[in-house]
Amino acid sequence: MSKINESSISRRGLIQVAAGAAVAAAAAGVAIETAAPEQAFAAGKKKKEVKIAASDDPSYVIDATGKQVVVPEKIERVAITCQGGTTHEAFIFGGADKIVAEPSMKRFPQLLRMFPELNDVTDGGSFDDINIETIAATAPDIALCGVSSDKGNAQIEEIGIPVYVMLIGWAGVESLKQEFLNVSHLFGNDERGQELVDYWDEKLGLIAERVAALPEEERAKTVYYISKPDITKANTGDWGRSWLDACGVTFAVPEEDLNGDITAEKAIGWDPDYIVIQGGNGDVSELLNEPTVQDMKAIQSGEVHICPIGGFWWDRPSAEAPLAFLWLSQITHPGYFDDIDLEQETVDFFKRFYNYDLPQEEYESFFA
DSSP, rough: OOOOOOOOHHHHHHHHHHHHHHHHHHTTOOOOOOOOOGGGOOTTTOOOOOOOOOOOOEEEEEESOOOEEOSSSSOOEEEOOOHHHHHHHHTTTOOOOTEOOOOOOOTTTHHHHHHHHGGGOOOOEEETTTTTHHHHHHHEEEEEEEEEHHHHHHHHHTTTTTTTEGGGGGGOOHHHHHHHHHHHHHOHHHHHHHHHHHHHHHHHHHHEEEEEESOOOOOOOOEEEEEESTTTTOOOOOHHHHHHHHTTTTESHHHHGSSSOOOHHHHHHOOEEEEEOOOTTTTTHHHHHHHTTSSSSSHHOOOEEEEEEEEBBBTTSSHHHHHHHHHHHHHHHHTTTTTTOOOHHHHHHHHHHHHOOOOHHHHHHOOO
């Protein structure tokens, strides 16, 4: 495995040179090759879980590519080129005032309500669609980048900026908890990382205990998890299927159909008990008004749900994800999780980890 280890002096020198080179390239009309942004969250794209390891040496951490990244003596300036909850982790682990470049967070209005200073942070682009000149000019000590953007990540490393590659949508529960420990160690805040991991263990442990005691008919309930309000757009990624399993329900898509095209006829034939739509990808009325699905059990019983969006999309890997586990468990197993006050759980999380007092109207907006 490779190890990144430049001194802050040489790194900043390289960044200055790179910034000048980028300006010259732009003046000469040289284009930097980029790819479409938000590729990591393309609707319907299947994501296989990426494993991440712990380090036995506190001088470095291991990222999502297996690379050893030397822990800087101190991080003062951070560039972020992905989403996937990375900004949220940075805030939780003490990096709120250290972010100098990151993609626009306009799709997460709650995050901007909590941290309005993000509106003034330089946008250096995202994933492979980055502006290397802009990022270089911010002179970051480290960049947090997504596992799906090899080209963009390489451009950043080429100008001497250490890159820690994040799991984003390719996480599993255990790998994401390890990432919390790794990233909190980068920020010199190991206790905070362990606190978040302990919170996950507590909430997911509570759900696992109750799911284990569910009667067979409850475990047999099926959920069709889709990426947008289109019955053919099944979300078959590892994270979503693990999420459903942890909540004590069965994914409606049979094993043999996980990697193939899904027709409307197939989806209608599975006739799931619940349909759950990924947050942020359309209006539920698009599905509810579709004539061909009106006889489906979930449509007739009103069990079509869009996943909430808090500081981040709840149904995708991020620090907030345990709230989605609680939400789905309550929806699919009425009577078994009714004692859990989801609003209070959410308010407590936001206070504990974001240091933010969440008003009721903002909480209610998560479900709009």
